[in-house]
Amino acid sequence: MTNQVILLDFWPSMFGMRTKIALAEKGVEYEYKETDPWVKTPLLIEMNPVHKKIPVLIHNGKPICESLIQIEYIDEVWSDTYPILPSDPYEKSQARFWGEFIDRKFYDPSWKVWGTKGEEQVAARKELIEHFKTLETELGDKPYYGGEVFGFVDIALIGYYSWFKAMEKFGEFSIEKEAPKLIEWTKRCIVRESVIKAMADPDNIIQYACVFRKSLGVE
Amino acid sequence: MGKENGKVVVLDFWASPYAMRTKIALREKGVEFEIQEEDLWNKSELLLKSNPVHKKVPVLIHESKPISESLVQVQYIDETWTDTASLLPSDPQARATARFWSDFADKTISFEGGKKIWGNKKGEEQEKGKKEFLESLKILETELGDKTYFGGETFGYVDITLVPFYSWFYALEKCGGFSVETACPKIVAWGERCVERNSVAATLPESEKVYQQVLKLRQIFGVA
Numbered sequence: 099m100t101n102q103v104i105l106l107d108f109w110p111s112m113f114g115m116r117t118k119i120a121l122a123e124k125g126v127e128y129e130y131k132e133t134d135p136w137v138k139t140p141l142l143i144e145m146n147p148v149h150k151k152i153p154v155l156i157h158n159g160k161p162i163c164e165s166l167i168q169i170e171y172i173d174e175v176w177s178d179t180y181p182i183l184p185s186d187p188y189e190k191s192q193a194r195f196w197g198e199f200i201d202r203k204f205y206d207p208s209w210k211v212w213g214t215k216g217e218e219q220v221a222a223r224k225e226l227i228e229h230f231k232t233l234e235t236e237l238g239d240k241p242y243y244g245g246e247v248f249g250f251v252d253i254a255l256i257g258y259y260s261w262f263k264a265m266e267k268f269g270e271f272s273i274e275k276e277a278p279k280l281i282e283w284t285k286r287c288i289v290r291e292s293v294i295k296a297m298a299d300p301d302n303i304i305q306y307a308c309v310f311r312k313s314l315g316v317e
Numbered sequence: 318m319g320k321e322n323g324k325v326v327v328l329d330f331w332a333s334p335y336a337m338r339t340k341i342a343l344r345e346k347g348v349e350f351e352i353q354e355e356d357l358w359n360k361s362e363l364l365l366k367s368n369p370v371h372k373k374v375p376v377l378i379h380e381s382k383p384i385s386e387s388l389v390q391v392q393y394i395d396e397t398w399t400d401t402a403s404l405l406p407s408d409p410q411a412r413a414t415a416r417f418w419s420d421f422a423d424k425t426i427s428f429e430g431g432k433k434i435w436g437n438k439k440g441e442e443q444e445k446g447k448k449e450f451l452e453s454l455k456i457l458e459t460e461l462g463d464k465t466y467f468g469g470e471t472f473g474y475v476d477i478t479l480v481p482f483y484s485w486f487y488a489l490e491k492c493g494g495f496s497v498e499t500a501c502p503k504i505v506a507w508g509e510r511c512v513e514r515n516s517v518a519a520t521l522p523e524s525e526k527v528y529q530q531v532l533k534l535r536q537i538f539g540v541a
Contacts (some may be wrong), residue, residue, distance in 0.1 A: 131336065147513045148421060163411045164420055174409040187396040188382055199370065231372060 102126035104156040106142060108135055110306050113165040113295045114153040116259035121168045122292035123248070124176040127149045166197050169253060183250045193250040196236060196243065206257060212268035212307050215316045223269045227276050234277040241286060247249050248290060256287045263300035264307040323380035324477050327351035328364050330357055332530045335387040336375035337520050342391040344516035346398040385432030386420060391477055404473045418467060419458055420479040425453030426482050435492040435531050436538055447493045451500045458501045462520065465510060472514060476507075480517055483508035487524035488531040 105121070107114030121128055133142055135152050143162040146153045155162040155171065155206050173182040207229065210222035227269050233255065237243060243251035249273050262273055262284075274281045288294050311317040325343065329336045329352045331407050355364055355374050367376045367383035370471050376383050377390040379397070384390050395404040430453075431444025457479065463466055467475035486497045486508070498505040511517045 100430045148417075157410070159417070160410055160411070163417055167413050167416045167420065171409050172413065187393050188379075188384070190396065191384045191389050191393040194392065195384070195386050198386050198389065 100158060101208070102156075102158055104131060104153050105129070106131050106133040106145065106154040106156070108133055108152050110260070110303055111135075112257035112261055115260065115298070116154055116165045116253050116295035117153045117168045117172070119253050119256065119290075119292045119311055120172045120182060120297055123177060123253075124172060124181065142165050152222070156174075158304060166201065166254060166259075169290055173250075181249075182253065183249075184244070193231070195198070196233075196251040197254045199232075200230075200251075200258075204233070204255075204258075208261065208265060212261075213311065213314055218253050221270070223271055226265070227271065228274060230273060230277040230280060234280045236276050237279060248287065250279055252283075252287060256284065256293055257296075259284050259288065260298040260300055260303050261307075264304045268307065268311070269303060324378075326353070326365065326378040328353050328355055328361070328374050330355050330374045330377070330378040331522055332373050332483060332527055334374075336388040336496070337481035338477050339377055339390045339394070341480070341516045342394040342404060344519055345404065345477075345514075346394055346401050348394070348398055351421070357430060364442040365502075387468060388478065389422060391474065395474075402471065404477065405521055406468065406473070415474045418457070418475045422457060422475065422479045426450070426457070426479060431482075432486055434489050434539055435535060438540055439494070443493060443499075449494055450489070451495070451497075453499070454501045454504055458504045460506055461503055463503075466507070472511065476511060477525045480508065480511045481521065483511065483520040483526050484524055491528055491533070492531065494522045 103121070103126055105117060107118065110315060111131065118130075118150065121174075131141075133139065133152050133154075135142070135150070138150050140311065142152070143150055145156060146152075146163045149163065151163075153165055153168065155168045157175070162168050169182060183193055204226075207222040207226040210218060211226050240246075242248045243255070255270070266272055291309065308317065325348055325351055327336065327339055327343070329340070340350075340352075352397070353361070355361060357374070357445075361371060362375060363373055364374065367378060368385040371385060373385070373389055375390065375395065376385050378384075384393050391404060405415055417497040421445065429540075430446070432452055434443055434450060437446060465495075466472045467479070490496055512521060
């Protein structure tokens with residue numbers, strides 16, 4: 099039976115980076131299709147008619163949308179290697195909670211800190227720093243959010259790493275100063291093969307953010 | 318085996334659609350649980366300690382261990398009490414689809430979304446809120462199609478995500494001056510099927526009661 103895996107993704111997307119990391123951790127071969135989400139290609143519309151967004155994981159012709167859902171799917175299908183989520187239901191619930199936190203609370207200020215100006219940006223920076231500190235507290239003294247294992251929450255968060263430099267530059271703050279243990283954690287993550295391959299160059303992200311800021315009228 | 322017999326407590330607020338999800342899931346699984354009703358304007362120490370990040374209901378406490386976020390709780394319930402019917406399908410593709418639609422429903426049919434309707438006087442903002450609400454509900458109605466439930470013949474994860482808001486429809490209709498049944502008849506029919514289930518009937522408050530609560534909220538927020 100064929101096992102065809104395609105990923106529609108856009109190089110700066112922190113969400114796409116999650117899916118790429120999960121696939122790499124499982125050793126899954128896939129075809130990568132660079133897809134600009136602002137250009138709604140027929141394939142994107144067909145595979146994600148509701149949101150028309152990337153990443154879209156296409157497995158044997160069937161699409162799976164939303165990056166955290168994709169990670170769970172990947173973990174369930176390629177279950178014979180490297181578990182991403184813990185098997186214990188309580189530990190799993192805690193991992194999912196932090197995945198939700200990152201998507202529902204962390205995401206918004208993480209783009210507003212570079213994508214807005216004035217009072218809105220100041221508020222975003224304040225909120226983002228609080229969330230960085232919360233995430234640092236949750237990590238504690240563990241090497242990874244998954245404990246000894248690079249897991250679900252690590253994958254959910256490290257996708258943002260490529261954007262840290264842009265957040266700091268435009269937000270005018272230092273993540274290391276606010277959450278030094280979190281930066282230590284990133285250093286552990288970014289030596290992993292899966293993360294190296296998935297990450298975008300932070301300087302390219304800054305350039306991308308610059309262009310985006312102009313189009314948003316922020317610069 | 319022992320874990321399923323541990324004490325279960327839900328930190329609750331009767332009108333919270335999110336807490337309703339958790340209670341429905343527990344009732345579907347036949348799990349006995351204790352409810353601790355919270356005063357959201359005077360939150361208990363237990364709530365603040367159990368959910369320090371969000372300080373919100375519902376919190377599910379199982380064997381003294383707290384779990385926050387209603388959809389995380391529903392999945393936990395499904396994975397812990399496994400001797401009754403699953404709330405999620407077993408096939409990974411079907412599970413991903415169920416998670417997708419639950420996520421869509423959660424993001425679009427929400428307390429905040431409803432607030433755009435009841436939390437505004439008649440006018441542009443309220444119209445915008447109504448439009449967004451009905452557009453999203455129509456998308457869900459298309460996904461439901463002619464199925465009995467979102468999961469097909471079995472009541473499951475997506476149904477549990479959305480059905481609490483069925484008890485809020487009346488309040489939104491009265492505040493917004495519209496009819497959900499006119500716009501989305503299949504959704505209303507689905508809601509009626511769901512409330513025939515014991516778990517849903519035991520959990521959803523009466524629509525009139527929710528409406529009275531919304532009127533109170535309108536007063537608090539200074540909406541005419």
